[in-house]
Amino acid sequence: MIKITEKPIDIQKVIDATSSLGAGAINVFVGTVRNTAHGKNVVWLEYEAYEGMAVAEIRKIMDEAHSRWPLLGAAVCHRVGTLKPGEASIAIAVSAPHRKESFEACEFILNQIKTKVPIWKKEIFEDGEEWISAHPTTSGSYN
Amino acid sequence: MKNYLYPMKCRIKAFGITREILNGNELVIELPQGATVADLKRELFGRYPRLTRLSSLFVAVNTEYAPEDQRLTEDCEIALIPPVSGG
Numbered sequence: 001m002i003k004i005t006e007k008p009i010d011i012q013k014v015i016d017a018t019s020s021l022g023a024g025a026i027n028v029f030v031g032t033v034r035n036t037a038h039g040k041n042v043v044w045l046e047y048e049a050y051e052g053m054a055v056a057e058i059r060k061i062m063d064e065a066h067s068r069w070p071l072l073g074a075a076v077c078h079r080v081g082t083l084k085p086g087e088a089s090i091a092i093a094v095s096a097p098h099r100k101e102s103f104e105a106c107e108f109i110l111n112q113i114k115t116k117v118p119i120w121k122k123e124i125f126e127d128g129e130e131w132i133s134a135h136p137t138t139s140g141s142y143n
Numbered sequence: 144m145k146n147y148l149y150p151m152k153c154r155i156k157a158f159g160i161t162r163e164i165l166n167g168n169e170l171v172i173e174l175p176q177g178a179t180v181a182d183l184k185r186e187l188f189g190r191y192p193r194l195t196r197l198s199s200l201f202v203a204v205n206t207e208y209a210p211e212d213q214r215l216t217e218d219c220e221i222a223l224i225p226p227v228s229g230g
Contacts, residue, residue, distance in 0.1 A: 050158050119227060120160070120229070122159070131163075
């Protein structure tokens with residue numbers, strides 16, 4: 001399952017998409033909107049995706065994860081549009097026979113998504129706004 | 144032969160900060176026949192100097208990251224990919 005959606009993420013559906021009787025672990029990561037960045041209050045975030053390419057890139061990342069670890073299932077749902085602090089922006093679930101590979105593969109998928117998938121976020125502060133990582137002077141560590 | 148006399152009209156999709164810099168989510172630009180990704184970027188950097196200040200700028204052709212020497216055609220889907228920040 002790969003989904004880009006404007007609606008709130010149904011985390012249970014992401015988990016269910018990976019369920020398998022052979023699984024000893026389903027590792028779930030949920031990324032949420034933090035209420036501060038660069039010492040300022042975040043009012044909301046705007047997420048934008050190049051959807052066709054984003055799905056294709058996530059597919060490649062999942063294929064790579066399947067080739068590195070003996071996974072039974074993997075699912076990614078990424079939210080776009082306007083998100084308020086506390087809301088989930090991404091959910092990843094990975095099922096595997098044992099927990100170690102589920103942890104490793106889940107982190108791998110997340111890290112690859114942050115690096116390669118054409119999705120962008122803009123932080124809206126009380127006194128301005130900023131596309132994250134767009135310029136060398138802004139910190140990428142807040143991703 | 145005739146085609147070589149006329150420039151190509153390429154449609155460029157723009158996302159994130161590039162959408163704001165180009166002031167729209169699509170731009171039609173004329174490029175010489177046989178132009179590459181590098182030629183497109185050079186043209187855009189000339190028109191929109193703010194693009195040169197980005198940490199990176201990739202071009203996707205038909206929803207794949209494209210190398211600088213890839214040739215463009217009128218019928219391909221071209222998109223500007225500024226630094227990504229999903230997750």
